[in-house]
Amino acid sequence: GEHSNLICRRLHFFGSCLVLLTLIFVLVSHWWWGFILMPVFGYGFAWIGHYFFEHNRPATFTHPVYSFVGDWAMFRDILFGRMRF
Numbered sequence: 001g002e003h004s005n006l007i008c009r010r011l012h013f014f015g016s017c018l019v020l021l022t023l024i025f026v027l028v029s030h031w032w033w034g035f036i037l038m039p040v041f042g043y044g045f046a047w048i049g050h051y052f053f054e055h056n057r058p059a060t061f062t063h064p065v066y067s068f069v070g071d072w073a074m075f076r077d078i079l080f081g082r083m084r085f
Helices: 006-029 034-054 064-079
Strands: none
Touching (some): 006 034, 006 064
């Protein structure tokens, strides 16, 4: 129910992709400051989706661990076609 809006799900997915790409870049280039960008990408796109498209408050503020795990579960489900993208 928290991710019923298609644009919100796409923003989550895009942010998660950027997190993974940034992680790979940091590990290959040793540009350790890139770690700072990872939460900005991951949470930034998700929060935009929730505030402007879902019109609800992200679970990050009330259940941070559940939110983190749930984001990656949704990423997996979208990636394997279990959730509409």
